[in-house]
Amino acid sequence: MTGLRIDRVRVLPLTLPIANALRYTQGRVGAFQRIVVELSTTDGLIGYGECRGDLLRYTLLSDLAESLVGTDPYQLETLRWRMAPQGLVELFSGTVAVQAYSAIEMACLDLIGKSTGRPVTDLFGGRVREEIEIAGYLYYFGGTPDGEAADRLLASARDVVNRYGFTTLKYKCGVLEPEAEIRTLARLREEFPDCRLRLDPNGAWGVGTSVRVLAAAREIGIEYAEDPAANLAKIARIRELTPGVALASNQAVASPETMALDQAFGAIDVPLIDLNWYGGFRAALSAARMAELLGRDVGVHSSMESAISQSAQLQMAACLANLPYASDSHYLYLQDDVLAGDPLPITGGRMQVPTGPGLGVEVDTGQLERLHNRWQETGFLSWDEPGGRPVLLPRW
Structure with missing residues (x-):
């Protein structure tokens, strides 16, 4: 005891x-x-x-x-x-x-x-990898006129690829008119021909818009689209009308229960696991193993973490055998953190899994x-x- x-x-x-x-x-x-x-x-x-x-x-x-x-x-x-x-x-x-x-x-x-x-x-069976590939998270920036938004996003993409070595880029969209965002996606593909691209409009599109955008995205070439619409019924219809595009979710599917519900819809290919949304380490790892049992690979979602949760997400990802995708992370945007010392490094598009006791980070x-x-x-x-x-x- x-x-x-x-x-x-x-x-x-x-x-x-x-x-x-x-x-x-x-x-x-x-x-x-x-x-x-x-x-x-x-x-x-x-x-x-x-x-x-x-x-x-x-x-x-x-x-x-x-x-x-x-x-x-x-x-x-x-x-x-x-x-x-x-x-x-x-x-x-x-x-x-x-x-x-x-x-x-x-x-x-x-x-x-x-x-x-x-x-x-080590409390959950040990790790299967020592480093985690990270996706470069791309946003439109507040205060930028819409006409200049894509140029600034592309400049940000160049900066983070050069600085951190990302080979996967996640494009947060659903902000501008869909046709403008198709053009931005095409520019990303042109500038980064060897990068894996994924997009996430946070459920902003209806079925018709999703089909139109994803048909273009399929030709441009994307890894997956995350939550094009806001619920499983719509996403299932989008899947039916847009074959050949993998679909991911952390909104329509955001818990073990909704993952089980999706067995009836067959809408989602990639559940995006998040420690907070799924209810902690035990629930998140259980959900990932449930996905493995159902023949699905998983990704790792990000909730704008400090180094505390970023370390926790890395530790979780290290335990997932069915994780072939780069993990989402907002950590590159932080200007200040809770750590004693330097920020957690991102090198070659990867972060090392902390090896110290507990979460492995020293809070200042x-x-x-x-x-x-x-x-x-x-x-x-x-x-x-x-x-x-x-x-x-x-x-x-």
């Missing part, structure tokens, strides 16, 4: 600055906002976990924090059920409770790894406090366009 006991819990929202506001189909992201859960034990260990930062997750984690004092971090299943309202059937379906729990589980596993001197990968408490103070100045930020209303899908 473990002697570990949690004796202090802190819930710290952070605002992490980025170089440029990033546009996506429903608005723009001016900074990355995360919530860090810090668990301390009676023998002086500190474990860190993290999830997306917003008021709902913050309220839930803050309300729960005191009840974690005195608990054993090994008892993850008890903690999991504590997060859900009694009788809730969809306990793990991408809900706020699921994502908040994932931060607690991450911090507990960080503690367990540190107490045993083993990386998190001064940096943590400074980024928390920055959140106290900004509060939780809206992702809507400035002065605009929330965008309804599909946009086209």
